[in-house]
Amino acid sequence: MAAQAKWRPYLQRATELAAHQPVVAHFCRLHAIEMMIHASRKGDAAPDLQNQLLAELQIAEESKKSLNLQSSADGQTTTEAFALRVFDAADAADRAAVDSSSQAAVIQKFYASALFLDVCAQFYDGELPPDLAEKARYARFRVVKIREGLKQGVPSYPAGLEGAPTPAVAPGLGSAPAASVAAAASSAPSMPRAAGAREEAQKKTEMASSALDFGDVPTARKCLLEALQLLS
Incomplete structure (x- = not known):
């Protein structure tokens, strides 16, 4: 993935939200700016990087004047609340999806929530x-x-959803009700420790793949190391 592409999605979200969520848009832009500064310090030779960085810094300074933020805590509260609402909406849409069309729409919702x-x-x-x-x-x-x-033409359901195949999600992830998780655990057949470790390792590698898909190398490395530990 080209270096420029890593921060482009955050700038796109900043543009999309500027009118109706200016605080969140501002911090999306600041996040992209931090990524550009980091790339610059690492010696990114992109010819337009410095010009883009200066332009985005100017936009951020101008937008900050109109936000009337009393402290950074105000921006944090607003941005986190928005990010969590987007995540919850994506999770709800995922659990309500009934066909390929509705599942396809969930992809963009989860993608946006990860960015926020x-x-x-x-x-x-x-x-x-x-x-x-x-x-x-x-x-x-x-x-x-x-x-x-x-x-593959095989629906992927979130953990705990009735009628779903074996949940393809690491323990502790997702937001399935505790009762659903407990019921699934009690009805699942016991398996040898080695088989369980292999399945858990597979989930870790899948999570690593998803992290790499979005350029999240630290998370990918962490998941792969955990998978290796499970198999050792």
């Missing part, structure tokens, strides 16, 4: 807290699983 959750990292020195990081990973995971299901 990424934006929140700037409030935590660049690293999301566990709860938000888990949602971002799950959103990416569902994007990949739904996309794969559509290609």
Whole structure:
């Protein structure tokens, strides 16, 4: 993936939200700016990088004047609340999807939610807290699983959904009701420890693949290391 493509989605969201969610749009732009600065420090030789960076910094400075943010906490509260609403809406749409058309629409919803959750990292020195990081990973995971299901003609259901095949999601991810999870666990046949470890490792590699699909190398590396530990 070209370096420029990594921050382009965040700038696109900033443009889309400028009119009706200016605070979120502002922090989407700041997140993209941070990515550009990091690329510049690493020696990115893109000929238009510096010009684009300066242009985006100017836009950010101008937008900040009209936001009337009393503190960074105000921006954090607004941005996180928005990101969580988008994630919850994507998760609800995922659980309500009944055909390939409705599942295809869920892909974009989860993709957007992952981007907005990424934006929140700037409030935590660049690293999301566990709860938000888990949602971002799950959103990416569902994007990949739904996309794969559509290609293969086999629906991919979220964990805990009635009629779904074996849940393709790592433990602790998703938001299935506790009762659904407990029922699934009690009805599932016991399996040898080695087989369970292999299945868990496979899920970890799938999550790594989804992370790489969005350029999230640290998460991909972490998931692959966990998969290797399960198989050792």
